[in-house]
Structure formats: C-alpha cells, structure tokens
Amino acid sequence: MPMLFDFDSNFMVYVLAATSTVLAVEAIYLWCASTASYRGTVNRRLRLMKDAPDRQSILVLLRRERGLTEDGLYGLPVHALNRLVVQSGLTIGIGRLALVVAVGAVLLFAALLWTGRSPLDAAGATLVAALVLPLLVLKMRRRRRHAKFGAQFADAIDIMVRSLRAGHPIPVAIAMVARELPDPMGTEFGMVSDEVAYGADLETAMRNLAFRVGQADLPLFVTAVAIQGTTGGNLSEILQNLSSVIRQRFKMRRKVKALASEARFSAFFLSGLPIALFVIMQFTSPDFYGSVWHEELTRIGLGAAAAWMLIGNLVMYRMVNFRI
Numbered sequence: 001m002p003m004l005f006d007f008d009s010n011f012m013v014y015v016l017a018a019t020s021t022v023l024a025v026e027a028i029y030l031w032c033a034s035t036a037s038y039r040g041t042v043n044r045r046l047r048l049m050k051d052a053p054d055r056q057s058i059l060v061l062l063r064r065e066r067g068l069t070e071d072g073l074y075g076l077p078v079h080a081l082n083r084l085v086v087q088s089g090l091t092i093g094i095g096r097l098a099l100v101v102a103v104g105a106v107l108l109f110a111a112l113l114w115t116g117r118s119p120l121d122a123a124g125a126t127l128v129a130a131l132v133l134p135l136l137v138l139k140m141r142r143r144r145r146h147a148k149f150g151a152q153f154a155d156a157i158d159i160m161v162r163s164l165r166a167g168h169p170i171p172v173a174i175a176m177v178a179r180e181l182p183d184p185m186g187t188e189f190g191m192v193s194d195e196v197a198y199g200a201d202l203e204t205a206m207r208n209l210a211f212r213v214g215q216a217d218l219p220l221f222v223t224a225v226a227i228q229g230t231t232g233g234n235l236s237e238i239l240q241n242l243s244s245v246i247r248q249r250f251k252m253r254r255k256v257k258a259l260a261s262e263a264r265f266s267a268f269f270l271s272g273l274p275i276a277l278f279v280i281m282q283f284t285s286p287d288f289y290g291s292v293w294h295e296e297l298t299r300i301g302l303g304a305a306a307a308w309m310l311i312g313n314l315v316m317y318r319m320v321n322f323r324i
Contacts, residue, residue: 043186059194087214088141105130152185157243164236260320267316
C-alpha cells in the first residue's frame with residue numbers, strides 16, 4: 001500500500017541545505033546590522049577623541065575637513081560654494097573634493113574620446129559635467145543632512161530641557177547632546193561645546209552652528225537662546241515649547257510629502273518612460289534610430305525634447321516642494 005506522503009530524500013536534503021543557507025545569511029546580516037547600528041550611535045567627534053583627547057585639535061580637524069579655516073571661517077573666496085560644501089557635511093576637505101572632480105573629469109573625457117566623440121564635444125560635455133554634477137551631489141547631500149538633522153532636533157532639545165531642569169548650565173546641556181546623539185547632531189553640538197570651552201560666547205557659537213548646518217528650524221533655537229541670554233527667562237520652558245513646535249512642523253512636512261508622493265511618482269514615470277523605451281528600442285531594433293542617428297536634426301530634436309522634459313520636471317518639482 002503506497003504511503004500517503006512519499007517524500008524524496010534527495011529533495012529533502014536540498015530543502016534543508018537551502019534553509020540552512022538562508023538562515024546563515026540572515027544571521028550574518030543581523031550581526032552586521034547590529035554592529036553597524038552600535039557603531040552608528042557614536043558620532044564622528046567622539047570617535048576622533050578616542051585617539052586624540054585634545055579637544056582643541058579635534059575642533060581644528062573637524063573645521064578643516066568641512067572646508068573651514070582653523071578659526072571657523074570660509075576657506076574659499078566664493079562663499080556660496082563654500083557654504084554648500086560645509087552644509088553638505090562632506091568630510092574629505094575642499095582639496096580632495098577638487099581632486100576627485102578633476103580625476104572624474106579626466107576619466108569622462110577619455111571615455112568620450114574612446115567612444116568616438118570629437119575632442120570639442122568631449123571637452124564641452126566634460127566641462128558641463130564637472131560643473132553641474134558636483135553641485136547636484138552636494139545639494140543632494142545637504143538636503144539629506146537637513147532631513148536627518150531635523151529628525152533629531154526635537155530629541156536634542158528635549159535632552160537639553162531635562163538637563164536644564166536638573167540644574168545644569170547651558171554649556172553642560174549642549175555637551176550632553178554631543179555625547180548622546182549620533183551625527184550630524186552629535187558632532188555639530190560637540191563643536192559648539194568646544195567653541196564655548198575655548199573662549200567663544202554662547203551666542204556666537206550658536207550662530208556658527210546655524211551657518212554650518214543651515215537647517216530651517218535651527219534659527220528658532222538660536223534666537224531663543226540668544227534672547228534668553230540677554231533678557232533672561234525660563235529657558236527650559238521656552239525650549240520645551242520650541243520642541244513641540246518643531247515636532248508639529250516635522251509632522252506637517254511628512255504629511256505634505258505623503259500627499260505629494262503621487263505627483264512625484266507621476267513625474268518620475270513620465271520622465272523615465274521615454275528613456276526606457278529608447279533603450280529598449282536600441283537593444284531590440286538597433287536600426288530603428290540608426291538610420292537617422294547621424295543627422296543633425298536628430299540631435300537638435302533630442303536636445304529640445306530633453307530640455308522640454310527638464311522644464312516640465314522643474315515645474316512639477318516646484319509644485320510639490322515648498323517650505324513650511
């Protein structure tokens with residue numbers, strides 16, 4: 001009489017081996033994720049202080065790798081570009097950034113020449129890429145850093161409120177934020193604490209923080225601390241109300257982003273669909289565009305279409321992105 005469930009032994013071995021592999025990969029992933037999470041709780045300033053406990057040298061190092069001088073001033077004559085580099089949180093310095101851009105431009109120019117482009121076209125495309133792409137990358141990093149700073153800001157103010165209610169002065173409350181929170185909040189408040197420790201007044205250090213970060217909610221905090229320092233008042237109560245306002249603004253930004261997600265997806269889909277169809281046609285039927293690819297009118301038409309798509313994307317971007 002045949003068995004009701006007749007399993008193949010080889011099949012069972014394969015299933016158990018596959019299950020063991022999946023569990024092993026998951027265990028490695030969880031171990032790496034927990035390690036990365038633990039390391040991420042320590043900000044860059046504290047990691048540097050483990051090897052060199054001199055706070056002044058660490059402050060100078062943090063300023064230099066952010067594109068500032070030893071005194072915290074802009075190192076480039078073009079202040080708008082220097083401000084963008086500083087607020088993006090880039091830690092390789094302006095010199096290394098220029099070297100990376102130069103090497104990338106040389107490689108792009110060589111690649112364009114290798115693909116058969118004329119030296120004039122290759123030089124023009126390389127110049128545009130070297131000027132535009134770094135700015136786009138820096139702006140994207142600044143936007144992400146501002147979002148992360150805004151998500152941590154209310155928690156940082158709550159830590160300061162608890163510290164002030166426990167009887168600590170403001171510099172101690174700032175130093176506590178620098179010890180408890182990860183980057184970018186921890187390092188930025190740590191630099192404020194170091195500046196105050198080495199002679200700067202609290203208002204100047206706070207304004208330096210606002211210039212380094214450039215986040216929209218930070219001027220409210222700087223103004224509240226500055227007014228309290230000149231007129232007095234219950235700073236813990238002021239900061240608690242400010243924390244509530246910042247949380248409400250953060251929730252409103254998230255709500256607006258969720259409501260505008262449909263328009264964002266529409267812009268992404270409408271922009272990517274022609275490009276995807278063009279790539280598919282190039283692979284499936286190379287002769288479809290190959291017969292007219294060398295015509296000058298084809299390049300003009302593609303350039304006009306790309307410019308029109310860019311204008312449409314900019315209009316849609318302005319429609320779904322506004323400051324709160």
